[in-house]
Amino acid sequence: MNFQDMILTLNQFWGQQDCIIAQPYDMEKGAGTMNPATFLRALGPEPWKVAYVEPSRRPADGRYGENPNRVQHYFQYQVILKPSPDNIQELYLESLRQLGIVPEDHDIRFVEDNWENPSLGAGGLGWEVWLDGMEVTQFTYFQQCGGLECRPVSGEITYGIERLCMYIQKKDSIFDINWVGDVTYGDIYHQNEIDYSTYNFEVANVEMLFNLFEMYEKEAMAVLAKGLVQPAYDYVLKCSHTFNLLDARGAISVTERTGFITRVRNMARSCAQGYVNMRGGLGFPLIKDESKRQQALQEFNEKGGQQ
């Protein structure tokens, strides 16, 4: 199965489970969790099911295309099921079957791994899924997001699709993955890895990036003050990526580091609260059962929003 077919298969499978098949969010981010389709939608009482491919950028992980397993840009396949259904593990295993991985032929384990993202104020408990000893998926029950308790809890499944594909295609290097026809992953992305590694580590204009961080942060808070949650969140994502670039450039000293993370977290937290208030103001329209919707609204109003 080629890389492209894997994505199509997963889209097909999760689409059949009534997941919205979303497109990647058009902004740089370190992980699929930061897509508003996860970070914001995991908040509040409304149900939500979504699946999407997310390009993930981690400037510090670049290796100039020389390491067969490590790159600064890769893809995650992200699924959110909210509330987490009782058969979530079975669904996941079924999706592996669809990819041609017969669990009976392998050793599949759910090994404890808890996930935490301090700059998003988010964390959860779950596992990394091992396929014959290789970590291929991160499986998390969100407990907190943007500093708020998640009620209901979202189940998050994050496939490392390159890893899975390398396994399925028996390739030792990410760049040898067959994408489609005779085109490889390396054909498409290898030069990018070299160029971005060079840019991230050597070229990025540090002074400009520091300025941008300040500007983005100001804009995020100003936009949020006008109650425009997602436009504000866009600037939080920009701040986060700018911070990652500065970090890769080695421009952030140890003492400054926690300060920057706290600034991003505070913005993310404000967006999270703003989002829940906004959805409450709309009457939580995604809750289609009228009595449940009324109940959720009543709880929301009793708390006076989630301030």
Place this chain on the structure above:
Amino acid sequence: MAKYLLEIGTEEIPAHFIDKALAQMKEIVEGALSQQRIAFEEVRALGTPRRLALVISGLAEHGEDQSEEVRGPAQKAAYDAEGKPTKALMGFAASQGVSLDNLSVKELNGNAYIYASRLIKGQKTVQVLPEILSGMISALNFPKFMRWGDLDFKFARPIRWLVSLLDDEILPLTVAEVAAGRESRGHRFLSQGVFALASADEYESSLEKQYVIVDQAKRKTQVWQQIQAIAEKNQSTVEPDEELLEEVTYLLEWPTALMGNFKESYLEIPEEVVITPMREHQRYFPVRDQAGKLLNRFVTLRNGGDRRLDLVAEGNEKVLAARLSDARFFWDEDRKQPLEAYLPKLDKVVFQEKLGTVGDKVRRIEGLAAWIAGVLQAEAQVKEDTLRAAHLAKADLVTNMVFEFTELQGVMGRYYALECGERPAVAQAILEHYQPRFAGDQPAASQAGAFVAIADKLDTIAGIFALGIEPTGSQDPYALRRAAMGICQTILAQDLPLNLEDLVIQALSQYTYVLADEAAAAKVLAKIMEFFAARIRNILSDEGHRYDVVDAVMAVPFARIQQVKERAQALSSLRQHTGFQKLLAVFTRANNLAKKGEGGKINPALFAEEAEMALHAQVLATQKAIGGVKEKEGLAGVILSLSNLADPINSFFEAVMVMAEDPAVRANRLGLLQAVVDLTKDVGDLSKLQE
């Protein structure tokens, strides 16, 4: 007699949660059954990653009845002049729910009272058991809890099914919106999935047919036997590793061992580097030849049968190969520059936000280690090695290898130091300065290693305490307790004549930038000494000293930890000695009286009685001799010679009225008793010792 089964079916519970959860389940249910007086033969707790189960055998149908007697009004108040029951009596009987015929009269302290005898019926097991079980499930304590779906219920991982069977009947029970039934689930991939259990009795055998060995002890034995067998078949051995074995046992339900290989050339890198990714990251058992030499093989366990074991082996080999390839790259890369060259990077790594970087810490370790080597008048070479080791102790933290495999801190420091031509003693001290790493680990064996180990650990304690952070209960994020224990063990193991307080003062002197002034420093010093005292108490208790001995030796000041230990050993060994017992019998009285005096100078001219002159003479003789005794015979000798004071003290108390009317005479006698007490201070506060 019935058999009961509870199975809590879950998603995969973390391996290290399970053993403790099972112990709690057993303890809570046994306690609750006993409280209800419901008899049972045995409660077994069984578990795998996907189920926590309880099997109660020989379970009685109901609790035993218990009769209880309740005292009512006095007989005088119970009947009126005509012998008829009074209101008080009738009220009492009604309140106890008994008829007047069931009352009796009994004497208490010479008065006659009315007693009601009441029978507390034992409750039916089927009625109380569900409550006991749901209470137990809610009471289980896991290191971490989670919620799932839209429930508020918290558990280690989501609960997906419940089996509750009393013999062959379902005993209804609902937890986390899951209603119990007889449907269990077998192995995720090998079994038919959901299957019905006919009775509690067939639990283990039915599960085994569904490819689940639910008894952890049995599973563990099988895992180990399979490992042994596969090693033997390949003319190799696997060393026992209890911790890994237990973890692996709780990671699977149906074990099948398999052996994999890796490129022989990876054996050229240090053994620890090869073993760490295998053991810590992949939970593989390393394989050795009969002579103990590491082989390019590993044993791993699959949660399943032997179908396509070749694929499973191939996959695992691939993962390990990638990790070992990284490791070799790090090994080659890290050695391109000497260890010293990594030091500037330490100034970019935070040790603690408010205490600065690891680079700052290294400079403090150097200062403190040099001070220790100086105070102990170490040889010039040891001093030099200590300084060099302190300088390089943390350099490996910023190497690629330790960044990736943090468990290898110190281990890599040693290798890299040797590679770049440092003296072997320096390399060894770098490794040893992390010791003891865990409870039961050896403290540093070399002098330089010990000095740097003490300096590193004490610097952390001093810095964190200076910030006002102290370990409380289970909260000890900087592992300060282990650090303090480590310091004590290191000092004791090498018998280093270090004054603990001086040492702490020295460590704190490097934190003037955190401590506001001398008063603040004094406060922190007191806190740290208290903290150490608690650790020393632990050490003494662990060595088997009774709590009163520990109290006695810790009640008097000490300079060195060894002193405390010697005192405890002397007291413990002589606590039963007849002479010493005699001394103890009179000591408390002497001690209490002495407190009333001012402890002034003794004036022999004021002694009137023979007994007090005799005691004085004995005190003087002991004072004079005790230094020599201590030197020759140790504290045990001191205690024995102090015991000779017992008889003169006894005679003193018999013949002399201590609290004499004449204030001068009184003060003199109290002073004499104080002199007795003072003599014992070097051993401990004897008044703390119990009979």
